[in-house]
Amino acid sequence: MSARSDARSGSRAQVGQWPGCFRCCLCAARTAPGRGYADRIEEAGMATMQDVARRANVAVSTVSYTLSGARPVAPETARRVRAAMEELNYQPNAMARGLASHxxxxxxxxxxxxxxxxxxxxxxxxxxxxxxxxxxxxxxxxxxxxxxxxxxxxxxxxxxxxxxxxxxxxxxxxxxxxxxxxxxxxxxxxxxxxxxxxxxxxxxxDFEHTVDDAVGELYRLGHRRIAFIGRPASQAETGYGPAVRGRQGYLRAMNNRALEPLAFHCDASPQAGQALARELAALEEPPTGVVVMNDMAALGLLAGLQAQGLRVPRDISVVGAVSSPTLGAMTTPALTTTHAPxxxxxxxxxxxxxxxxxxxxxxxxxxxxxxxxVVEGESLGPAPGADLEGNHPREKSSS
Structure with a gap:
């Protein structure tokens, strides 16, 4: 006797034995032994809005309103609905939901x-x-x-x-x-x-505050000749916010401390950073501290400074402002940075x-x-001629 005639006479055919029937994930979920229905639904990935409503103990309309935002739903109720969706791996039909909620x-x-x-x-x-x-x-x-x-x-x-x-x-x-x-x-x-x-x-x-903190840390360590390496000139010209505000923050920080500014634009590449390192080293009075707000340039800057015979941080200190979290790990020595969240x-x-x-x-x-x-690195130290607290002999005698 065939499986179909067995079914007609009251016997129970197994899933997958019906002629022409494929063992689909929904059938498997409903018949898998030893597991709760909700767990089997989750495993099969075929949960419906009704399943979510049953799990969250709410009306189907409440699930719909939670998804569409068409009507307000109490925060605790919405939380239960979303928790049920996660438990059941419910994936709402985006097209249907969009039509319903516009x-x-x-x-x-x-x-x-x-x-x-x-x-x-x-x-x-x-x-x-x-x-x-x-x-x-x-x-x-x-x-x-x-x-x-x-x-x-x-x-x-x-x-x-x-x-x-x-x-x-x-x-x-x-x-x-x-x-x-x-x-x-x-x-x-x-x-x-x-x-x-x-x-x-x-x-x-808060670029102004971030750059001021970087300048302030160098100042605390005795640095008075502090340079700033910012974003490419093209970004400043188009009014890109970080390029404009970072430079403004540096100029304000230097002015507040009665220091002479030394600001540079730099293309975003290691090669540009290396070229700028050569330019800094060639100055009649090179800086002893640098704030760099340009990740790619920072990579070349540290290598370039050391190629010019400047030891970081013994001869020159460098701090990265508004940097990515992994930048410090990519440089030698490890760059001290302020990480943008x-x-x-x-x-x-x-x-x-x-x-x-x-x-x-x-x-x-x-x-x-x-x-x-701040992500601590190994690129900050006292200015040459200053003690570990950043005090110059001249400043000590006048205090």
Missing amino acids: RSHTLAMTFPRFDTAMGETVFEIVRGAQHEAARHGYSLAVWPLEETEAGAELVALVRQGKADGVLLVEVEVDDPRVAALKRARLPFVMVGRTADPTGLAYVDI GERMGAFAARALLAILDEHLDPADCHQLVTCS
């Missing part, structure tokens, strides 16, 4: 196409934003755009329903993307700041944008300046 549940992250490579901090920002977006059921799409058309493209992106809001990275002090999004009244958050960010949502590094910035930016979208939070209330943490 949302794409996608955040667009955009940055201009620079001639130089993106630094590690930018990748950290992307990682932090992606993780935070995923926690709330959103995807992150990265869109590098030509600067001349970026504003119009971003507006079209949101209006065509391809993204619900925009995260702007590598912001200029007079950024055309910001102007276009403001005119169109579309939701966005800046990772960076314009010249006047009043009323706008942003997260940025890229992941934390990316997460804050995504969280702020979601609050603007889902909770209608005022962008003016979504802003944060972050400080950089």
Whole structure:
């Protein structure tokens, strides 16, 4: 007797014995012995909205509202729903969810196409934003755009329903993307700041404070001839925020200490750093301390200084400002750096944008300046002629 006739007569055929039946993951989940139904659903990856509602002990409509944001859901209830989704490996149908809520549940992250490579901090920002977006059921799409058309493209992106809001990275002090999004009244958050960010949502590094700290540490060690190596001149000319604010912070720090500034732009390459090391060594009065806010140039700078016979830190001290966390491990000696918290910035930016979208939070209330943490290396020491506390004999006698 065939399996089909066995079934008709009341006997129970095994899954996979039906003629023409393939052992699909749903069948396997429902019939696997010795495991709870929810566990089998999770293993098969076939959970439904009804399964999530059952696990969270809520109505199916509550699961739907939690996903779509169409109606408010109590925070504790939403937490239970999201926990159930994670436990069951529930993957909502993005197209259906978008149709129901008129949302794409996608955040667009955009940055201009620079001639130089993106630094590690930018990748950290992307990682932090992606993780935070995923926690709330959103995807992150990265869109590098030509600067001349970026504003119009971003507006079209949101209006065509391809993204619900925009995260702007590598912001200029007079950024055309910001102007276009403001005119169109579309939701966005800046990772960076314009010249006047009043009323706008942003997260940025406190460059002025960070560079002042670096100069202050060198000053404490007795250094009085302190140079600054910043971003490429092209970035300063276009008003790229870090290039402008880092240099401004250095000039202010030197002025506050009545010191003569010695600032340089430098292309973002080890070769440019080596060339600048030769230039510094050839000065009639070379600096004894250097603040470098250019990771790629820093790699060449240390090698170049030592090639010129300058020992780091015995003859000259170097500190990296707003640097990637791994930079110090790539240099000899290990560079002391102040690490930009890229992941934390990316997460804050995504969280702020979601609050603007889902909770209608005022962008003016979504802003944060972050400080950089010091990663100790071996590139800092007292200025030549100063003691371990940084005191010069001349300063001791006058005190």
